[in-house]
Structure formats: structure tokens, C-alpha cells
Amino acid sequence: QVRLVESGGGLVQPGGSLRLSCAASGPIFNINVMGWYRQAPGKQRELVATITTTASTKYAESVKGRFTISRENAKGTVYLQMNSLKPEDTAIYYCNAVLYNINSWGQGTQVTVSS
Numbered sequence: 001q002v003r004l005v006e007s008g009g010g011l012v013q014p015g016g017s018l019r020l021s022c023a024a025s026g027p028i029f030n031i032n033v034m035g036w037y038r039q040a041p042g043k044q045r046e047l048v049a050t051i052t053t054t055a056s057t058k059y060a061e062s063v064k065g066r067f068t069i070s071r072e073n074a075k076g077t078v079y080l081q082m083n084s085l086k087p088e089d090t091a092i093y094y095c096n097a098v099l100y101n102i103n104s105w106g107q108g109t110q111v112t113v114s115s
Helices: none
Strands: 001-007 010-012 017-027 031-041 048-050 057-059 067-072 079-081 089-099 102-105 109-113
Touching: 001 089, 001 102, 017 031, 017 089, 017 109, 031 067, 031 079, 048 067, 048 079, 057 067, 079 089
Parallel strands: 010 109
Antiparallel strands: 001 017, 017 079, 031 048, 031 089, 048 057, 067 079, 089 102, 089 109
């Protein structure tokens, strides 16, 4: 397994932007997919975006055109650029890494979109 540490969450007004970062440590060169998930109060954790080592991406319909995921394989880092944020984006955002079909999770970072 790898250890994941997220940063970059916070409070932002509707329409604003935030950039989340996630740094992995451990056997980072064996990581296949990295991604971001989120969990809002009273809801199940849901996929936000994922990216493979070859930069193939997948996004939830609700964030397409607003969020961009990127990755630096050599550093074991993944980013989530979030633009045009909406109140419904409020959630705890978790970083995920898949290594030999084993999931690792970060501790989560809170994103709150409110005026």
C-alpha cells in the first residue's frame, strides 16, 4: 500500500476555484490509477475523477467541464483543479490510489462552497 496525504481544501464562494493536491509515498511507481472521490453529509462516497498512468481520465457527469484531474507519475502526485464551484460540491474529498488492485485512501480534505 501507499500513504496518501491531501491538501488544498477550504472555504470558497460559489463560482470560485480551488486546487486539491495529493502526495503519495511508498511504492509510487507501481500505482496504476489515482483519483478523487467525495462524500457529502448523509450521502455515499462517489467518484469525482480518475486518471491512469497514461493520462486517461474519467469524470463524474456533475463535474465535467468544471474540474480537471492531472498527475505527475514521477512524483506520485495527483491534482484536482476545481473551477466554477457550486454549493453542491461541498464534501470531504478523498484521494485514492490503486496498487495491484488494492485501494489506498487519504484522510480527506474538506471543501465547502458557500457565500
